[in-house]
Amino acid sequence: MANPSSTLVAAGHPKSSPKSRPKNGPKPKDTRPVWMEKPKPAVQVSKAIALVVICFLALYPLLAVLATSLSSQSEIANNNGLVLFPKEPTFAAYQTIFAGGVVTDALIRSLVITTVGTALSLVVTVAMAYGLTRRDLVGGRFFLMTALFTMLFSPGIIPSFLMVKELGLLDSYAALVLPTLMSAFNLVVVRSFFMNLPQELFEAAKIDGAGDFRILVQMVLPLSRGVLAVVGLFYAVGYWNAFFNAMLYLNDDKWPLSMILRQYVLLGQPMGDSAVAEIAVPSQAIQMAVVVISLIPIVIVFPFLQRYFTKGVLTGAIKG
Amino acid sequence: MSSNSQTLTPQATPDVGGPATVAEGRCRGRPPAAPAAGQSRKKSLMARIRRDKVMLLLIAPGFLYFVVFHYVPLAGNIIAFLDYKPYLGFMDSVWVGLDNFAAMFQDGAFWEALRNTLVITGLQLALFFPVPICLALLLNSIVSNKIRKFVQSVVYLPHFIGWVIIVAVFSEVLGATGAVPHLLENLGLPRFDAMTTPEFFPFLVTIQSIWKDAGWGTIIFLAALMNVDQELYEAAAVDGANARHRLWHITLPGIMPVIVLLLILNLGSILSVGFEQIVLQRDNVGPGAGEVLDTYVYFHGIQDGQWGPAAAVGLVKGIVGLFLVLGANKLAHFFGQEGVYSNGKSK
Incomplete structure (x- = not known):
C-alpha cells in the first residue's frame, strides 16, 4: 500500500548528470575546499555532538530491543523493562522460539x-x-x-x-x-x-x-x-x-x-x-x-x- | 529521453542547470524521432501489432494487474449509493441515492476523524517537514566522506522497518513498562505513558514518522544540495561571505525550488495519514483521538458492516484527495516544476 520510495522521485541527482558538477569530478569532495575557512572549534564540537545524538536516537531503540531479547527475566525486572548491556546474555528466548x-x-x-x-x-x-x-x-x-x-x-x-x-x-x-x-x-x-x-x-x-x-x-x-x-x-x-x-x-x-x-x-x-x-x-x-x-x-x-x-x-x- | 511521455515522467530537475538540460534533451531528441514516427504511421496497424507482439505480450500481465486491482475496483464505489448487504450483492442491494452522504455529514465520528486527520497532517507538516532539510544541511556540511556515509546508512535504515516493528519498539521505550516512564519516575516526575495518552497522540505519530522517514527524506535534499553550483560558494568566499552568509544567500535559495515542490505535494496529500501506522495504535487511545479518515472507513465499513456509509466517506475522501493532488501539481507547475505527477502519492 505505502510506496516506500515516493520521495525519491522528484529531484535531479547530481551523479546522474556529470554536467551538473563539472569542476569537482565524479567523486564528492573529501577534503575541505581551499576557499572554505576552518570552522570554529565550538561549531565543530556541536556538530559532532549533533551527529552522535542523531545516530544514538536512530539506533538506541533497536539496540535496546536486541539487548532485552538476550536478557533474563530478573535482569529485565531490575532494569525497569529495557536492558542496554545484558550482563549474562542468554539465548533462551530464541531457543524457545525456534x-x-x-x-x-x-x-x-x-x-x-x-x-x-x-x-x-x-x-x-x-x-x-x-x-x-x-x-x-x-x-x-x-x-x-x-x-x-x-x-x-x-x-x-x-x-x-x-x-x-x-x-x-x-x-x-x-x-x-x-x-x-x-x-x-x-x-x-x-x-x-x-x-x-x-x-x-x-x-x-x-x-x-x-x-x-x-x-x-x-x-x-x-x-x-x-x-x-x-x-x-x-x-x-x-x-x-x-x-x-x-x-x-x-x-x-x-x-x-x-x-x-x-x-x-x-x-x-x-x-x-x-x-x-x-x-x-x-x-x-x-x-x-x-x-x-x-x-x-x-x-x-x-x-x-x-x-x-x-x-x-x-x-x-x-x-x- | 524524448519519449512520448515526457511530460509525465519524473523529470523534476529543479536546480541550477536543470531546465537547460531538459530543453536540450528535447531539441536533441525531436528531429531524428519525428521522421521515424511518421514512417511507422504509414505502416498498417496489423503490421505494427505484428512487429510489437512480443512487447505487447510483455506488457499484458502488468496492464491486467492495473486494470483488475486499480480500475475495476473503482466501480465498487457504487456501494456508496447503496444500502449494501453482502449477502444480497451489488445487484439486489437497495439503491438509496445520497442518503449515505447525508448520514456522513450528520455523523459526529466522521467530523472527529476529519479533525484528527487534519491535526495529524498539519502537525507533521509543521514538525516533520523541516527535519530532513536540517539533517541534509548537516550531512552536507560533513567534510569526511566516511563519516557522512556512515551517518547516512544509520539514518536511512529505519525507513525499511515496518510499522508493526516500529510500534512494538516504541511501546518498549515509551510505553507503560518502558524505559522513559521509569526514568521519569526515578527523577520524581509524574508518570507519563506516551503510547496511551490521547492528547499526545498526534505528537506520538509525528515522532514515529520522524524516526522512520526523516533520514530517508534527506536523499532528495542532498541531491538538490549537490546540484548547487560549487563555484558560487568559492566566488562568495573570495568576496568575504562567511559560512552563515553562504548558507543564507546561496544554499537556501539553491534548494528552495525543491522545498517548495515538496511542501506543495505534502499539502496535496493532507487527507492521507499513514494508515498502517494509525490502525495499529488507534485502540491505544480510542477513536476520539486515534480515528482518521482511512481508519474510519476500515472500522465502520469492514469491521462493523456499515458498508454504504463507510464507502461514502471513502469516496469523498478519494475525490477530494484527487483534486488536492491535482491542484498541488498544478501549483507546482505554476512554480516552474516539471513532471511531478509521478510524485502525487508522496508521503
Whole structure:
C-alpha cells in the first residue's frame, strides 16, 4: 500500500548528470575546499555532538530491543523493562522460539511470501517496463498512462476488499501478493533506467537478428543489476513488512510474521502454544526476540544494497 | 529521453542547470524521432501489432494487474449509493441515492476523524517537514566522506522497518513498562505513558514518522544540495561571505525550488495519514483521538458492516484527495516544476 520510495522521485541527482558538477569530478569532495575557512572549534564540537545524538536516537531503540531479547527475566525486572548491556546474555528466548511453534511457522511463511512475491513483482515490472520502452509502440501511451494514473488515486479500502473477495482470494496467500503486485513508481524507475541504456547496442543486436525477448534477457537484464536490486529491495521490504492485507484477508493459521508480531507483541495475546508459553523464559524477552527476528532480514540485506541506492534508483528516477 | 511521455515522467530537475538540460534533451531528441514516427504511421496497424507482439505480450500481465486491482475496483464505489448487504450483492442491494452522504455529514465520528486527520497532517507538516532539510544541511556540511556515509546508512535504515516493528519498539521505550516512564519516575516526575495518552497522540505519530522517514527524506535534499553550483560558494568566499552568509544567500535559495515542490505535494496529500501506522495504535487511545479518515472507513465499513456509509466517506475522501493532488501539481507547475505527477502519492 505505502510506496516506500515516493520521495525519491522528484529531484535531479547530481551523479546522474556529470554536467551538473563539472569542476569537482565524479567523486564528492573529501577534503575541505581551499576557499572554505576552518570552522570554529565550538561549531565543530556541536556538530559532532549533533551527529552522535542523531545516530544514538536512530539506533538506541533497536539496540535496546536486541539487548532485552538476550536478557533474563530478573535482569529485565531490575532494569525497569529495557536492558542496554545484558550482563549474562542468554539465548533462551530464541531457543524457545525456534523450538517450533507459531513463530517458526510464521517466519517460514513470511520468507516464502516475500521471496515468491518479490520474484513475481520483479518479473511483471521488468516485462511491462521493457515493453514500454518502444517509442512508437501500438497503444504505448495508453498503457503508460493507465499505469501512471494509479499514482494519483487509490480505489479505496472497501472497493479493494470487495475485489479480492469477488476474485475468491479470501484466505489465500495470493491475497497478500496480487493486490500489491506492482507499483507504478517502480515501473517508472525501471523503465527510465532501460531507456537510458545505450540504444545503439540493441539496434545492433536487432540487425543481427535477435528478437525483442532475447534482447531483454541477454542484454538489458545483465546491464540492469543495480536498478533491479533496488526495486527488488523495495518490493521485498513491502512484502516483509505488510500486515494489513494479512489482517484483512487471512485466517490466523496463515498469518505471516508481521501479523504474529502485532498479535503477540502489540496486543499481548497469549501465543497459544505450549512450547512457547514456558515460564522459565521471560515473555518480554520472547517478545523482543520476535521483533529482532523480523528485523534481521532487513538489517542483513540493507548494507549490500545500499551502494545501489544512488547508482540505481536515482539515476533511473530523474530521466524520462 | 524524448519519449512520448515526457511530460509525465519524473523529470523534476529543479536546480541550477536543470531546465537547460531538459530543453536540450528535447531539441536533441525531436528531429531524428519525428521522421521515424511518421514512417511507422504509414505502416498498417496489423503490421505494427505484428512487429510489437512480443512487447505487447510483455506488457499484458502488468496492464491486467492495473486494470483488475486499480480500475475495476473503482466501480465498487457504487456501494456508496447503496444500502449494501453482502449477502444480497451489488445487484439486489437497495439503491438509496445520497442518503449515505447525508448520514456522513450528520455523523459526529466522521467530523472527529476529519479533525484528527487534519491535526495529524498539519502537525507533521509543521514538525516533520523541516527535519530532513536540517539533517541534509548537516550531512552536507560533513567534510569526511566516511563519516557522512556512515551517518547516512544509520539514518536511512529505519525507513525499511515496518510499522508493526516500529510500534512494538516504541511501546518498549515509551510505553507503560518502558524505559522513559521509569526514568521519569526515578527523577520524581509524574508518570507519563506516551503510547496511551490521547492528547499526545498526534505528537506520538509525528515522532514515529520522524524516526522512520526523516533520514530517508534527506536523499532528495542532498541531491538538490549537490546540484548547487560549487563555484558560487568559492566566488562568495573570495568576496568575504562567511559560512552563515553562504548558507543564507546561496544554499537556501539553491534548494528552495525543491522545498517548495515538496511542501506543495505534502499539502496535496493532507487527507492521507499513514494508515498502517494509525490502525495499529488507534485502540491505544480510542477513536476520539486515534480515528482518521482511512481508519474510519476500515472500522465502520469492514469491521462493523456499515458498508454504504463507510464507502461514502471513502469516496469523498478519494475525490477530494484527487483534486488536492491535482491542484498541488498544478501549483507546482505554476512554480516552474516539471513532471511531478509521478510524485502525487508522496508521503
